[in-house]
Amino acid sequence: MNRPGKICLKTLRTVLIFVTLTLLTQVGGIIWLCIRKIGRRFSEKRKIQIAINAGIYLMIILTVVPILARIGGRVALPIIATKKTPVEPRSFLFVIFNRHYVKPDARDTLIDAARDLSATYPGSVVHYLDGGFPFFDKFPMLPHLSHSRGEAVDVAFMYHAENDRNKYLPCPSMIGYWLYEGPKRGEYQPYRSRPSKLRWDFEWLQFFKGSRRLDRERTRYFIRHLLEDSRTSRMLLEAHLHRRWGIVHHKLRFQQLNAARHDDHLHLWVKQR
Ligand SMILES: [Zn+2]
Structure with a gap:
């Protein structure tokens, strides 16, 4: 596949993951967009990258999201x-x-x-x-x-x-x-x-x-x-x-x-x- 084709496919994949995570978890899509490259800084192994990103996601939804939700009037x-x-x-x-x-x-x-x-x-x-x-x-x-x-x-x-x-x-x-x-x-x-x-x-x-x-x-x-x-x-x-x-x-x-x-x-x- 040529370069524009690859970019197009990658963008489509990103949009699909973002929309799916947003529909399922509301804030999962936006968190994923922000943290998805962090794992790569620590390891070249895909599984370790996913584990690091999953850990960061968990930390955010258990600490930051409840505080922001409370400001908006919702509690966990x-x-x-x-x-x-x-x-x-x-x-x-x-x-x-x-x-x-x-x-x-x-x-x-x-x-x-x-x-x-x-x-x-x-x-x-x-x-x-x-x-x-x-x-x-x-x-x-x-x-x-x-x-x-x-x-x-x-x-x-x-x-x-x-x-x-x-x-x-x-x-x-x-x-x-x-x-x-x-x-x-x-x-x-x-x-x-x-x-x-x-x-x-x-x-x-x-x-x-x-x-x-x-x-x-x-x-x-x-x-x-x-x-x-x-x-x-x-x-x-x-x-x-x-x-x-x-x-x-x-x-x-x-x-x-x-x-x-x-x-x-x-x-x-x-x-x-
Ligand atoms: Zn019901």
Whole structure:
């Protein structure tokens, strides 16, 4: 290939990586543009260069980004659960992808509910999934467009060991999504006869749920606490679970037709005051 062709290809590659990282992590693209040549100064080996750059990226997203996000009005959710704040991501990927930012009221509401849960059911930890990006209210966070304002956070259900109801376990999916508590025969499903492109059914994946069982008591207690909290604006949960778990509340809704399913997690919306 001639020189202009090579330059063109290199530019296209840079743009593609930048756009992909930006869509996935919001600030990953710009950080990558700034740091991508640093690794080369320390080693000629590609793997070492990548490791150095990855280390710098981690350092930036764990130290600089939270400070800047706070200036813009968003805070990071806890990364490691402690006794004081029994909240953590289901996977560290949510942190690496900068998807654990919310506005302060959403964070406080979640932490207060988690503290109450762990006081009543010792050993409980609330695992969150996608929250929001660190900056800008109108920046789309794919595939959850309703998370763009930093006022929404997805939370996994609670589980227990097959033979020990007191042994708390996090949800079976390593990323929190896709292993769900699907509708049983005869349960209420308002959109059953109207297929939606956004509603995925991974029946074959359910095999990976293994032996852990949904902890109905803990999950219901946690949901009720959130619904009773005056800061909570709305919660989304699949319609059949409202009835199965016996929860009725004006803030509890089920998603409309063209939306992702909500029987593998709940969607909490806390409007910032
Ligand atoms: Zn959500």
